[in-house]
Amino acid sequence: MRGSVWLDALTPKQARLCSSIYNELREEGFNLFVTARDYAETLQILELEGVPYRAVGRYGGASKSEKLIAYASRAQKLVNEVNSIELCALISLSSPSAVRVAFGLGIPTITLNDTPHAFHVGRLTLPLSTRVISPLAIPRRELIRLGAEEDSIMQYDGVDEVAWVRSHNPNPNVLKELGLEQDDLFVVVRPPEEKAAYLSNLSLGGFSDLINFIVSKGAKVILFPRYPDQRRLAEKVNGVVIPRRATDTLSLYSYSSMIITGGGTMAREGSMLGIPSISLFPLDYPLYVNDYLREKGFPIYRFRRYEDALPLISRILEHPEDYRVNTRRLLIDMESPLEPIKSALKEIC
Secondary structure (H helix, E strand, O other): OOOOEEEEEOOOHHHHEEEHHHHHHHHHHOOEEEEEEEEHHHHHHHOOOOOOOOEEEEEOOOOHHHHHHHHHHHHHHHHHHOOOOEEEEEEEEEEEEEHHHHHHHOEEEEEOOOOOOOOHHHHHHHOOOEEEEOOOOOOOOHHHHHHOOHHHEEEEEEEOOOOOOOHOOOOOOOHHHHHOOOOOOEEEEEEOOOOOHHOOOOOOOOOHHHHHHHHHHHOOEEEEEOHHHHHHHHHHOEEEEEOOOOHHHHHHHOOEEEEEOOOOOOHHHHHOOOOEEEEHHHHHHHOOHHHHHHHHHHEEEEEHHHHHHHHHHHHHHHHHHHHHOOOOOHHHHHHHHHHHHHHHHHHHH
């Protein structure tokens, strides 16, 4: 009898992906064991999706020493969690602690990666991975540069978010939860991942100015802060709504005028639903998956400075319907990472 499949999630996006994989593999008859880090809405999303999990470890903070200590502590705790379980594979979106533990215990690893700009995470995971699954939009050379073995790479013609966006139907109840009406003008905003290792040397100020600008245009801001200091800053601004817990963000996007994020996931999710979405990403590095969606006709935009995005933001707020796109046909032809994951498991388990 094959062993269980271990899933690990570190971030809210990874929790979404983990939920999709969990539901798919459960239908396939796999036994599943899920671990997750206590960070932002990660645990709440798993609860929202009905995925049983074990909470292991916390986010380490901004400094290199704090990150290293949190990594080492979580790795030790993961050993205690999985050492007595018969596991045939680990699946993660480049989880350094889980991949290291799996490698040390001789557990084959299936590692997804769509962020080659996250150099440190890539170097800590891809060299130890049995299979590396990545969107076709990402050049293989980028994965090999991070240490992936060339024959370990499996690519698919899509993006991770297809796994949970394509079948989604919006639920208006999300508006009531936040005190909104369907005719309200509002923008969903996510601040930058300013404590990530790949952004540690950059100054990312200006997000509070962006929020004030949106509010001055007569729109509300639904803010999903990453850190307590971002929350405290935004709470001082009238017109900002901060959800108290994880919510049905895909439905929220569907009724919004625009999504603005300092990362990439929310912009991709929103654009795939046809909502104009802006990624404010300061690095001078290509966002391959965003470019892929843009070329296919999804309404996704990228700026390095928030000031450069203000003219487009103004135009969208004035005529939001002009920037919405019917994406149903675009989504039909896109591949999901679930298929290569199942193919890899057939080889491994």
